Amino acid sequence: MAAVGKGTVDGMVKKILNSGVKGWLYLLPALIFLGVFMVYPLIDVLIYSLEEGYNSASQTYQGMGGYNYSYVLHDPYFLQAVKNTFLLVIITVPLSTGIALLIALGLHSIRPLRELLQTVYFLPYVTNTLAVGMVFMILFKKTEYSDGFINLLITWFGGNSVDFIDGPYWAKMVVLCLYTIWVVMPFKILILTSALASVNPDYYRAARVDGTSGFRIFVRITLPMISPMIFYLVITGFIGAFKAYSDVVALFGTDLNAAGMNTIVGYVYDMLYGDSGGYPSFASAAAVILFAIVFTITCINLLVSDRKLRY
Amino acid sequence: MEVTLKNLTKKFPGRDKKDRSEVIAVSDLNYTIPDGKLIGLLGPSGCGKSTVLNLISGLLKPTEGRIFFGDDDVTELPPENRGIGLVFQNYALYPHLTVRQNIMFPLENLKGKDKLTKGEMREKADETAKLVQIDGLMDRKPRELSGGQQQRVAIARALVKRPGVLLLDEPLSNLDARLRLRTREEIRRIQSETKITTIFVTHDQEEAMSISDRIIVMKDGVVQQTGEPQDVYDSPDNLFVAKFLGTPPINIFTGHIRDNTLYIGGDAVLRVGEMPDREVIVGIRPEGFVLNERGALTCMLNGVEVMGRDISVVSVNDASQDPTVRSIIGAENEMSDAAMHKPRGSTVCFDLIPRKVFLFDHRTQERIVCKLQQITAK
Numbered sequence: 001m002a003a004v005g006k007g008t009v010d011g012m013v014k015k016i017l018n019s020g021v022k023g024w025l026y027l028l029p030a031l032i033f034l035g036v037f038m039v040y041p042l043i044d045v046l047i048y049s050l051e052e053g054y055n056s057a058s059q060t061y062q063g064m065g066g067y068n069y070s071y072v073l074h075d076p077y078f079l080q081a082v083k084n085t086f087l088l089v090i091i092t093v094p095l096s097t098g099i100a101l102l103i104a105l106g107l108h109s110i111r112p113l114r115e116l117l118q119t120v121y122f123l124p125y126v127t128n129t130l131a132v133g134m135v136f137m138i139l140f141k142k143t144e145y146s147d148g149f150i151n152l153l154i155t156w157f158g159g160n161s162v163d164f165i166d167g168p169y170w171a172k173m174v175v176l177c178l179y180t181i182w183v184v185m186p187f188k189i190l191i192l193t194s195a196l197a198s199v200n201p202d203y204y205r206a207a208r209v210d211g212t213s214g215f216r217i218f219v220r221i222t223l224p225m226i227s228p229m230i231f232y233l234v235i236t237g238f239i240g241a242f243k244a245y246s247d248v249v250a251l252f253g254t255d256l257n258a259a260g261m262n263t264i265v266g267y268v269y270d271m272l273y274g275d276s277g278g279y280p281s282f283a284s285a286a287a288v289i290l291f292a293i294v295f296t297i298t299c300i301n302l303l304v305s306d307r308k309l310r311y
Numbered sequence: 312m313e314v315t316l317k318n319l320t321k322k323f324p325g326r327d328k329k330d331r332s333e334v335i336a337v338s339d340l341n342y343t344i345p346d347g348k349l350i351g352l353l354g355p356s357g358c359g360k361s362t363v364l365n366l367i368s369g370l371l372k373p374t375e376g377r378i379f380f381g382d383d384d385v386t387e388l389p390p391e392n393r394g395i396g397l398v399f400q401n402y403a404l405y406p407h408l409t410v411r412q413n414i415m416f417p418l419e420n421l422k423g424k425d426k427l428t429k430g431e432m433r434e435k436a437d438e439t440a441k442l443v444q445i446d447g448l449m450d451r452k453p454r455e456l457s458g459g460q461q462q463r464v465a466i467a468r469a470l471v472k473r474p475g476v477l478l479l480d481e482p483l484s485n486l487d488a489r490l491r492l493r494t495r496e497e498i499r500r501i502q503s504e505t506k507i508t509t510i511f512v513t514h515d516q517e518e519a520m521s522i523s524d525r526i527i528v529m530k531d532g533v534v535q536q537t538g539e540p541q542d543v544y545d546s547p548d549n550l551f552v553a554k555f556l557g558t559p560p561i562n563i564f565t566g567h568i569r570d571n572t573l574y575i576g577g578d579a580v581l582r583v584g585e586m587p588d589r590e591v592i593v594g595i596r597p598e599g600f601v602l603n604e605r606g607a608l609t610c611m612l613n614g615v616e617v618m619g620r621d622i623s624v625v626s627v628n629d630a631s632q633d634p635t636v637r638s639i640i641g642a643e644n645e646m647s648d649a650a651m652h653k654p655r656g657s658t659v660c661f662d663l664i665p666r667k668v669f670l671f672d673h674r675t676q677e678r679i680v681c682k683l684q685q686i687t688a689k
Contacts (some may be wrong), residue, residue: 205399
């Protein structure tokens with residue numbers, strides 16, 4: 001009897017395992033981690049953002065609704081942050097990708113010193129953001145002793161010195177954009193050089209035999225061949241630039257609202273922990289808005305690239 | 312167009328860290344390719360045949376020597392001004408362009424007075440596509456085509472400008488066996504329809520023999536022999552050529568000549584014309600064996616492979632330089648029937664067909680030309 005009973009239990013276990021449960025069991029550890037650290041916080045943030053009048057001391061709230069969103073969307077600091085972020089994205093993503101492509105093409109076409117130059121171009125990637133920020137301070141910041149290296153150059157050529165760190169908005173934006181481009185470029189150069197290297201040289205030889213001009217080779221062959229990588233860089237570039245924060249802190253310090261250089265992520269942080277901190281509901285609302293923006297733009301990017309990249 | 316190669320030499324700088332000496336890929340090549348012929352450049356990998364093709368195309372510059380197309384010296388001309396079509400081993404079709412766009416690509420590069428209108432380009436592309444029989448596939452992308460179809464597109468792209476010379480680099484090596492057979496007939500047909508001087512590179516001797524008007528056999532950058540395929544097969548200049556041509560490969564024995572008789576091991580196999588006694592290398596084509604119970608050459612039977620039309624008798628001989636001796640015998644005669652039923656390890660004897668037997672110097676491996684005869688029964 002016992003033997004028969006054991007047999008049927010074994011059979012049942014086998015049946016269950018075979019019916020796809022096994023697969024789910026293998027996935028379980030990953031799913032638990034994703035659930036705890038990704039899905040739950042996402043939902044939690046969404047709920048936070050809808051709780052009106054939340055009091056972090058008593059952990060109570062007055063009701064659910066859209067007030068937090070309305071507050072955030074009418075907050076001039078937030079609007080400034082959105083403007084800054086969008087400017088940063090629109091200026092730095094195309095510029096950094098374009099310049100990276102030019103440098104990658106240059107690196108691809110030269111032989112001597114290629115390894116050395118590749119290393120040099122990749123250095124910013126392994127350098128700490130804050131350390132790079134220090135370098136930019138030296139280049140741009142006005143102190144009692146010096147106007148900064150760039151201002152020295154400007155006055156040398158007969159211009160008036162500009163305060164890039166505490167001065168006019170456009171000057172600060174220029175510094176921020178330069179800084180961002182400089183920081184994100186190494187990775188893009190790396191990706192694009194490997195993309196260029198992976199194009200089968202026979203395509204170029206075939207094109208040469210047909211007497212294709214260098215420009216036409218680039219536009220008709222090289223560019224389409226590496227376009228998947230370019231789109232990858234644009235998409236990750238957009239996402240990265242929307243999440244800009246530490247770079248801004250490195251340049252302009254932590255009081256970004258006062259400097260008028262805050263970003264959306266910076267606004268979220270300030271709402272949570274900054275001088276005006278202690279407002280998790282507003283922070284959540286801002287975070288959800290950022291998520292919606294990034295999500296929409298990524299979807300548009302994917303749609304566009306999907307149509308272009310079918311081959 | 313007639314293509315003349317004069318003292319063509321190509322050296323590459325040494326890449327080896329220890330040995331910086333130059334690598335000679337092609338050494339002093341002289342050959343005139345007659346107008347409108349199909350030429351097979353044949354040799355094992357690394358023999359310099361692709362280098363020759365690249366030199367003719369202009370993608371490589373020769374270290375020494377000249378290249379003439381007709382009477383024009385094209386040595387200094389860049390590829391695009393030579394009027395050539397080149398088909399790459401991997402076809403190098405642009406994956407993001409349709410078949411039509413691929414074929415039209417070379418036409419779109421034309422400048423100045425040669426410039427064509429969109430309509431003319433389409434017309435030419437359609438015409439060429441019809442020639443290679445892909446006119447139904449014009450709007451597909453290369454990845455939607457089979458290997459054979461891609462090959463045709465590549466040929467169409469090379470032909471669309473009506474080049475004077477068509478160059479094919481290992482055109483069949485990416486195709487499966489059945490398709491290879493069809494495609495090589497196709498290449499032959501396209502070549503004879505267009506009458507374009509065509510040079511193709513291959514390491515497959517069967518491929519080269521089957522469709523070429525002439526073949527050039529190369530080894531280590533040096534031309535070993537040139538001529539019509541059958542002539543080269545029937546009369547190889549040296550051991551390398553004899554070994555390289557023919558499937559199954561030629562059987563090699565060590566032998567010696569004594570008293571105007573050729574001996575393989577202890578067996579006196581053929582009578583030789585006037586010649587001093589010496590050691591030789593003997594090459595016997597697989598079809599050079601005739602089963603005969605009292606034949607001159609005695610071997611030990613290893614097995615019989617039936618291949619339908621023929622049988623292949625595999626045997627062992629102590630004087631053979633290869634582990635086994637392979638002979639091809641017609642399947643429909645009594646002798647072959649008898650051989651098929653012999654047990655493994657029994658003796659099997661052959662007569663040799665004199666014109667299928669070649670003698671080579673055992674040191675230089677050059678052919679020793681001499682008259683060979685059956686030893687008539689006494």
